[in-house]
Amino acid sequence: MKREGKEEISGKSGERIRENSKKVSVMMAVIMLLLISLAPFSAVVAVDPTPTPTTPTPTFLFEFIEPPASPWVVDVNKVVNITVNVRIDAAGLTDEFGIVNLSWRNETSGVVENYTMYMIANNTWSTFWLNVSNVTTLAAGNNYTYKVYASDIWNNTGVSVKRTVNVTAVAESDLIVEAITPKCGYMFANETNNITATIKNNGGADAGAFNVGFDIAGAVTKVSVSGLAAGATTTVYVVDTTSRNVGDSVAITVTADCDGAISESNETNNVMSKTFTVYNNGYKGKTYTGGANMTTWKTFELKGSLLYSVGDSYYLSGYYGWATASYTVNWTASDLPVPAGATVKEARLYVPYTFDYADDIPTNVSLMFNGATKTFEAHYTDRKGFPKDYGKYGMLVYNVTDDFNANGNNATLTNSNWDKKTVSIRGMVLVVVYAYDSEPKRAIFMNEEFDMLYGGESKCTTPEEATAYAPFSGLTVDTANVTSAKLITVAPGAGPNEGELIFNGHKWTDVWNFAGATQIGIAERNVINYLEATDNEAAFQSSADWMEASNAFLVVGYEEVPPPEHAIKVGDYTLELYNSGEVIVPVEILNAGDIAGGSAKITFNASVVKVKAVSAGHFGMPQANIDNTNGFVYVAASRAFAAGREEAVLANLLFSGVSEGYTTLDIHDAHLNFEDGNTTIPATISGSITVETRMLGDLNRNNMMDTGDATLVLRMVVGLSEQDMLGDMNRNGMIDTGDATLILRRVVGL
Numbered sequence: 001m002k003r004e005g006k007e008e009i010s011g012k013s014g015e016r017i018r019e020n021s022k023k024v025s026v027m028m029a030v031i032m033l034l035l036i037s038l039a040p041f042s043a044v045v046a047v048d049p050t051p052t053p054t055t056p057t058p059t060f061l062f063e064f065i066e067p068p069a070s071p072w073v074v075d076v077n078k079v080v081n082i083t084v085n086v087r088i089d090a091a092g093l094t095d096e097f098g099i100v101n102l103s104w105r106n107e108t109s110g111v112v113e114n115y116t117m118y119m120i121a122n123n124t125w126s127t128f129w130l131n132v133s134n135v136t137t138l139a140a141g142n143n144y145t146y147k148v149y150a151s152d153i154w155n156n157t158g159v160s161v162k163r164t165v166n167v168t169a170v171a172e173s174d175l176i177v178e179a180i181t182p183k184c185g186y187m188f189a190n191e192t193n194n195i196t197a198t199i200k201n202n203g204g205a206d207a208g209a210f211n212v213g214f215d216i217a218g219a220v221t222k223v224s225v226s227g228l229a230a231g232a233t234t235t236v237y238v239v240d241t242t243s244r245n246v247g248d249s250v251a252i253t254v255t256a257d258c259d260g261a262i263s264e265s266n267e268t269n270n271v272m273s274k275t276f277t278v279y280n281n282g283y284k285g286k287t288y289t290g291g292a293n294m295t296t297w298k299t300f301e302l303k304g305s306l307l308y309s310v311g312d313s314y315y316l317s318g319y320y321g322w323a324t325a326s327y328t329v330n331w332t333a334s335d336l337p338v339p340a341g342a343t344v345k346e347a348r349l350y351v352p353y354t355f356d357y358a359d360d361i362p363t364n365v366s367l368m369f370n371g372a373t374k375t376f377e378a379h380y381t382d383r384k385g386f387p388k389d390y391g392k393y394g395m396l397v398y399n400v401t402d403d404f405n406a407n408g409n410n411a412t413l414t415n416s417n418w419d420k421k422t423v424s425i426r427g428m429v430l431v432v433v434y435a436y437d438s439e440p441k442r443a444i445f446m447n448e449e450f451d452m453l454y455g456g457e458s459k460c461t462t463p464e465e466a467t468a469y470a471p472f473s474g475l476t477v478d479t480a481n482v483t484s485a486k487l488i489t490v491a492p493g494a495g496p497n498e499g500e501l502i503f504n505g506h507k508w509t510d511v512w513n514f515a516g517a518t519q520i521g522i523a524e525r526n527v528i529n530y531l532e533a534t535d536n537e538a539a540f541q542s543s544a545d546w547m548e549a550s551n552a553f554l555v556v557g558y559e560e561v562p563p564p565e566h567a568i569k570v571g572d573y574t575l576e577l578y579n580s581g582e583v584i585v586p587v588e589i590l591n592a593g594d595i596a597g598g599s600a601k602i603t604f605n606a607s608v609v610k611v612k613a614v615s616a617g618h619f620g621m622p623q624a625n626i627d628n629t630n631g632f633v634y635v636a637a638s639r640a641f642a643a644g645r646e647e648a649v650l651a652n653l654l655f656s657g658v659s660e661g662y663t664t665l666d667i668h669d670a671h672l673n674f675e676d677g678n679t680t681i682p683a684t685i686s687g688s689i690t691v692e693t694r695m696l697g698d699l700n701r702n703n704m705m706d707t708g709d710a711t712l713v714l715r716m717v718v719g720l721s722e723q724d725m726l727g728d729m730n731r732n733g734m735i736d737t738g739d740a741t742l743i744l745r746r747v748v749g750l
Contacts, residue, residue, distance in 0.1 A: 063084065063085035063086075063125075083127060084127070085125050085126065085127050086125075086126055087124065087125045087126070171203060171204030171205040171230070171265075172203050172204065172205050172263055172264055172265040173201055173203040173204075173205050173206065173207035173228075173230070173262050173263070173264050173265070174201065174202040174203030174204075174264050174265045174266050174269070175199060175200070175201055175202070175203075175207060175210065175228070175256035175257045175262060175264060175270055176199070176200050176202050176256060176269050176270065176272075177197055177198070177199060177200075177254045177255070177256050177270070177271065177272035178198040178199070178200050178233065178272075179196075179197065179198040179272075180195065180196075180197050180252055180254050180272055180274045181195075181196045181197075181198070182194065182195055182196070182276060183195075183196070183460050184459070184460035186276070186277075186279050186281075186386045186387070187240075187244065187250055187276045187277070187278045187279070188278065188279060188280065188281040188288075188386075188460070189243075189244055189245055189246045189248075189278050189279065189280050189281075189289065189290065190243055190244075190245075190280075190288050190289060190290055191243065191281075191284075191288055192239050192240060192241050192242075192243075193239070193240045193244075194237050194238075194239055194240075195214060195216060195237060195238055195239075195240055195252060196235050196236070196237040197212060197214065197235065197236055197237070197254040197272075198233055198234075198235050199212060199225065199228065199233065199234050199235070199236065199256050200228075200231075200232070200233040201228040201229060201230050201231060201232055201233075202231075202269075203230055203264065203265050203266075204230050204265075205230055206227065206228070206229045206230050207227060207228045207229075207230075207257075207262050208227050208261070208262065209224065209225065209226050209227055209261065210224075210225055210227075210228075210256070210257040210259070210261045210262050211223065211224055211225070211257070211258050211259050211261070212224075212225060212236050212254060212255065212256055212257075212258060213253075213254065213255040213258030213259075214238045214252070214253075214254055215251075215252065215253040215254075215255075216238070216240050216242075216250065216251075216252050217242070217250050217251055217252075219240075219242070221238045222258065222259075223236040223237070223238060244278045245278065246278055246279060246280050246290070246385075247277070247278060248277070248278040249275050249276070249277055249278075250275065250276050250277075250278060251273065251274075251275045252273065252274055252275070252276065253271060253272070253273040254271070254272050254273075255270055255271045256270045256271075257270055258270075279385050279386035279387075280385035280386070281385060281386065281459070281460060281461065282382050282383050282384045282385035282386075282452050283384065283452060283453060283454040283455075283459040283460075283461050283466060284453075284461050284465045284466055285451055285453065285465065285466060285467045285468045285469065286382070286449075286451050286468065287467075287469065288465055289385065291382070291451070292449060293449065293468070293469045293470065293471060294447045294448065294449035294451065294468055294469065294470035294471075294549060294550075294551075294552060295447060295449065295470075295471065295473070296445050296446065296447050296471070296472055296473045296474050297446050297447060297448050298346070298446050298474075299443070299444060299445050299446070299474040299475045300345060300346070300433050300442075300443070300444040300446075301441070301442070301443050301444070301475060302345065302435045302441070302442065302444075303435060303436060303437050303438075303439050303440065303441050303442070304342065304343075304345070304433065304434045304435040304436045304439055304442060305433075305434065305436075305439055305442055305444075305555065306431065306432070306433050306442075306444050306446075306488075306553055306555050307336045307337065307338065307431070307432045307434070308336075308429055308430065308431045308432070308488065308522075308553070309331055309335040309336050309429070309430055310329075310427050310428060310429055310430075310515045310516050310518050310520060310522075311329045311330055311331035311332075311335055311409075311428065311430060312329060312330050312331075312516070312517075313329040313427040313428040313429075313516070313517070313518050314427060314516070314517035314518060315424070315425070315426060315427060315517065315518055315519040316424060316425040317424045318355065318357075318360075318415075318421065318422035318423045318424040318425075319355070319421060319424065320421065321418060321419045321420050321421060321422055322415060322418040322419070322422065324418065325414055325415055325416070325418040325419075326412050326413065326414045326415075326418075327412070327413045327414075327415070327425055328410060328411070328412045328413075329410065329411050329412075329427075329428045330408070330409070330410045331408060331409040331410070331430055332408050333406060333407050333408055334668050334669070335430075336406070336409075336430065336432050337666075337668060338406040338432060338434050339434070339436045339438070339439075339683075340406075341436065342406075342434040342435060342436035343434060343435045343436070344401060344404050344406070344432060344433070344434050345401075345433045345434060345435055346399075346401055346431075346432070346433040346446075347399075347400045347401045347403075347404035347430065347431070347432045347433075348397060348398070348399060348400070348401075348430075348431045348432075348446075349367075349369065349374075349397070349398040349399075349400050349411060349428060349429070349430050349431075350395055350396075350397055350428065350429040350430075350431065350448070350490070350550065350551065351367070351395060351396040351397075351398070351413065351425065351428050352393075352394070352395040352425075352426040352427070352429075352450070352490075352492035352520060352548065352550055353393065353394060353395070353396070353423050353424060353425050353426060354393050354423075354424045354426060354492070354493065354519075354548075355390055355391050355393070355423065355424045356391040356392045356393070356394070356422075356423040357390070357391040357421050357422065357423070358391075358417060358420065358421065358422055358423070359391070359392070360415060360416075360417045360422050360423045361379070361392070361394060361396065361423050362376055362379055362396060364415055364416045364417045364422075365396075365413055365414065365415050365416075365423075366413075366414050367396075367398060367411060367412065367413050367414070368411070368412045368414075369398065369400045369403050369409070369410075369411045370400075370403045370404075370405060370409055370410060370411075371403075372402075372403045374398045374399075374400060374403075375398075376396045376397060376398055377397050377398060377399045378396075378397040378448070379394060379395075379396055379397070380394055380395045380397070380448065380449050380450035380550070381393065381394035381395075381450060382394065382450050382451055382452040382548070383452065384452070391423075393450070393452050393548060394450050395448075395450045395492070395550050397448065398411075400430075404432065409430065411428060411430075413425065426492045426493065426518060426519045426520050427492075427515070427516070427517075427518025427519060427520045428518075429490060429515075429520060429522075429551070431446075431551075431553070433446075438683055440483070440484075440557045440558060440559055440560055441557070441558040441559055442555055442556060442557050442558065443475050443477060443554075443555075443556040443558070444553070444554070444555050444556075445472040445473075445474065445475065445536075445552075445553065445554040445555075446551075446553055447470045447471075447472065447538075447551065447552040447553070447554075448550065448551050449468070449470075449549070449550065450548060450549070450550050451468035451540070451548060451549045451550075452548050453466040453467070453468060453540065453541075453542040453545070453547050453548060453549060454466055454542050454544070454545070454546055454547075455467075455541065455542040455543050455544060455545070456542075456543075456544040463500070463541050463542060463543045464541075466541065466542040467502075467539050467540065467541045467542075468539065468540045468541075468549035469537060469538075469539050470489075470537065470538040470539065470540070470549070470552035471535070471536075471537045472536045472537065472538070472552075472554050476533055476534055477531060477532070477533050477534070477536070477556055478533075478558060479531060479532070479533050479733065481558050481559060482528060482531060482556055482557070482558060483557050483558060483559065483560065484526075484528060484555075484556070484557035484572070484688075485526065485527045485528040485531045485554070485555070485556045485557070486524060486525070486526060486527070486554075486555045486556075486662075486664075486688075487501075487503055487524065487525045487526075487527045487538060487552065487553070487554055487555075488522070488523075488524050488551075488552070488553040488554075488555070489501055489511070489512070489522070489523050489524075489525075489538060489540065489549075489551065489552050489553075490520060490521070490522050490549075490550050490551035490552070491511075491512045491520075491521040491522075491523070491540055491547050491548060491549055491550065492519060492520050492521065492547070492548045492550055493519055493521070493546055493547045493548050494511075494512035494521030494545060494546075494547035494548070495512050495513045495514035495519070495521040496513045496514060497510040497511075497512075497513060498510060498511075498512055498521065498542075498545040498546075498547055499511050499512050499521065499540060499541065499542055499543075499545045499547050500540075500541040500542075500543060501523060501525065501538065501539070501540065501541075502538065502539040502541060503525065503527050503530050503536070503537070503538050503539075504527075504530045504531070504532060504536060504537060505530070506527075506529075506530045507541075508523075508525060508660075508661075511523045511525075512547070513607055521547065523661075524605075524661075524662050524663065524664065525661070525662045526662045526688065526690050527554075528731075528733075529725055529728060529731065529733060530725075531556070531733070536554065538552045538554070565591055566589070566590065566591050566592075566595065566672055566680055566682040566683070567589070567590040567591070567682050567683040567684065567685055568587060568588070568589055568590075568598065568600050568650065568667055568670045568672070568682050568683075568684055568685070569587075569588045569589075569590055569667075569684070569685035569687070570585055570586070570587055570588070570602060570665045570667065570685070570686065570687035571585070571586075571588075571687045572687050572688045572689075572690075573585060573655075573687070573688070573689050573690070574689070574690045574691075574692060574696070575609065575655065575656075575657045575689055575690070575691045575692070576657075576691075576692050576695060576696070577657045577660070577691060577692065577693050581656050581657045582612065582654060582655065582656045582657075583654075583655050583689065584615075584652050584653070584654050584655075585652070585653045585654075585655055585665065585687070585689070586617065586649045586651075586652050586653075587600060587602065587617070587635060587649065587650040587651045587652070587653065588647055588648070588649055588650070589643070589647065589648045589649070589650055589672065589682075590646075590647055591646065591647075592618075592642075592643040592645055592646065592647055592648035593642060593643065593644055593645060593646065594642045594674055594675070595642060595643050595648065595672050595673070595674065596619075596638055596639055596640070596641060596642045596643070596673055596674060596675045597619055597636075597637055597638020597639060597672070597673045598619075598636070598637070598638070598650055598670070598671055598672040598673060598682075599634070599635065599636035599637075599650075599669070599670070599671050600634075600635060600650065600667050600668070600669065600670040600671075600684075601632055601633070601634045601667070601668040601669045601670075602632065602633050602634075602635075602653065602665055602666070602667055602668075603631055603632045603664075603665075603666045603668060604631050604632070604633075604655075604663045604664070604665055604666075604689070605631060605661065605663035605664075606628055606629060606630065606631035606658070607658060607659060607661070608657070608658055608659060608660075608661040608662065608663040608689070608691055609655045609656065609657055609658055609663055609689050609691060610628040610655065610656055610658055611626045611628060611633045611653055611654065611655055612654045612655070612656050613654040614626065614633065614635055614651055614652065614653055614654070615651070615652045615654065616637070616651070616652070617637065617648065617649025617650050617651050617652055618639075618643050618645070618648040618649050618650075619637035619638055619639045619643070619648070619649075619650060619651075620637055620638070620639055621637070622635045622636055622637035622650065622651040623635070623636050623637070624651070633653060634669075635650060635651040635653075637650055637651055638673065640675075641675060642674065642675050655689060657691040658691070659691065660691050660692065660693045661690075661691050662688065662689070662690050662691070663688065663689055663691075664686055664687070664688050665686055665687040665688055665689060666684075666686045667684035667685075667686055668684075670682050670684050694726060696726060696728075696729060697709050697726065697727060697729050697739070697742070697743045697746065698726065699712040699713065699724055699726060699727050700712060705743055705746045705747055706747055707744065707747060709727070709743050710740040710743040710744050710747075712724075712727065713727045713735060713737075713739045713740040713743060714737070714740050716735045717735060717736060717737060717740075723735050727739050727743075729742035729743060729746075730742060
């Protein structure tokens with residue numbers, strides 16, 4: 001902002017200006033009368049038809065200050081003025097006053113383009129200005145007349161002088177700050193912030209190199225600009241590394257040409273200042289918003305298991321209000337098959353919601369479970385956190401242990417604000433932990449919270465930032481005796497095929513799908529190969545996926561229990577899509593010596609596997625009802641005589657893979673019959689299928705098993721290559737020489 005020297009009116013002239021200003025203010029009433037009658041170049045009109053007679057003849061004196069003699073070199077973009085000193089002398093009079101009329105005339109067009117009038121006091125020098133900054137009038141090469149007309153107010157004696165100058169127009173740069181914008185328009189808490197400034201050259205000449213100064217709450221940073229053409233704009237930015245709190249106010253001042261390197265037509269418009277409020281970016285994981293991770297709420301170590309179901313719940317939009325005041329969900333006995341004689345240790349109802357525009361949760365809603373009024377035990381929330389918010393998102397949690405019924409359950413959520421724009425319900429999830437001596441010992445971790453996530457540039461986030469963490473704590477896993485490890489994760493809003501799941505560093509992509517008619521994404525994964533004794537952690541990650549994270553359940557099984565007198569069992573299998581993509585799963589009957597037939601319904605996740613065929617076991621060709629849409633197969637077979645063997649196969653199920661993932665094979669509605677036609681309800685032992693898209697043991701990734709893979713295993717054993725659990729052929733959780741042996745046996749067909 002280089003400053004050019006100008007001739008200033010100072011000293012006595014300045015004193016005359018201040019003195020005259022006081023006198024002029026006294027005469028404002030007279031000015032108003034004169035303004036009505038005066039016009040440029042007009043003769044002086046007397047205010048009083050019988051003016052006070054005066055003998056002395058007034059004398060008028062003029063001093064031209066600006067413009068100087070021709071040519072007058074001006075920047076056409078600048079505000080310029082013409083300036084003149086005028087004095088009226090009337091000897092012997094103390095009440096003489098005069099009128100001064102200034103005009104600016106374009107001699108080329110003959111048009112008077114600007115004028116003004118002033119009143120002056122007797123025997124006093126007065127300085128007057130006329131603004132001629134209208135660029136259209138200051139055309140290069142044109143002649144202009146600067147005319148001053150003065151008269152006394154009483155004698156109507158007037159005199160005029162004029163001065164003609166030739167204008168020579170020049171152009172200069174004019175650097176301004178057009179905008180200051182944080183990334184995405186807002187400053188966010190607990191992180192760094194990019195601050196961008198838009199700089200424009202508003203002048204008529206190109207600007208050379210200059211610096212832009214950023215003052216962010218007192219911290220000053222400069223950014224260099226190599227140059228900026230006339231009329232052009234450029235953007236520069238700095239990174240504010242200060243971590244700030246929600247609600248802070250941050251003053252930011254940006255100065256174009258902060259070091260005064262450029263001569264500009266206007267040196268007073270280089271600065272812009274704005275104050276920004278600091279907000280939370282709710283689309284990031286709560287690690288970035290000062291919130292909590294999805295921590296372990298409770299653990300169980302018992303003989304038993306964990307069940308969950310959404311029942312017949314569904315997504316209920318509240319944008320136009322609810323159709324009725326109540327939202328009811330039902331669960332049948334088969335939705336949550338708690339074994340007869342089992343003890344329910346915990347029954348927990350989760351109600352995730354979205355778009356709570358009117359803050360109806362929790363004030364305007366109430367819940368009844370199996371006819372009993374329930375009060376929520378926990379309320380987890382999150383929200384966008386900055387302007388144009390869509391209301392809070394969250395989850396209500398109810399402890400319904402005392403009211404749970406293994407024969408069936410129902411819940412009714414009532415909203416007193418139902419007929420207006422209100423909250424939307426994602427659905428409901430009922431989770432049950434039970435103890436049952438006939439089942440294996442299991443360690444169960446239950447984590448809960450609520451974290452809104454979106455990882456994408458449009459929301460100023462990355463997938464790494466849009467991650468919610470669920471560390472499991474409270475129990476040490478006995479990894480030496482683990483036989484199974486299932487991770488169940490709940491992600492409201494995630495589906496279909498949305499979100500990434502990470503467990504102890506292993507990542508699955510496009511994990512969650514809506515359960516039933518809800519908008520609750522639920523996924524299961526077998527994590528036995530990644531399990532640690534302590535510090536196990538799951539993470540929910542969004543890669544441009546609209547989702548929330550609410551629950552993570554880790555169920556670790558330890559030992560097999562001896563089979564009961566009669567049982568139907570399916571095992572655990574791995575299906576490789578790259579190979580045949582199929583696996584045969586026998587439906588086994590344990591202690592089958594006196595069994596002559598039976599039936600069972602096996603359910604599965606239809607997005608992971610499907611049933612291609614059913615074939616005979618030891619009871620003849622079964623009848624089979626295959627439903628790959630809803631994910632079940634119902635088989636029944638019998639014979640005239642008992643099987644007469646320790647173990648027998650009721651039917652063989654041929655499964656094929658649909659997509660990478662994990663599904664349980666749960667047994668429902670199981671019955672066995674004896675030779676005399678009497679029936680019994682057997683125990684059930686569920687199984688699972690893991691669908692893999694990469695060949696186990698194919699460490700060199702050539703889609704085949706060869707000696708090179710065995711070599712890589714041995715290199716991993718002695719530390720020459722980084723370990724890859726794809727080589728864990730014997731599935732003991734480590735890479736060892738046994739894996740190399742199994743690969744070589746596979747190569748030669750053994």
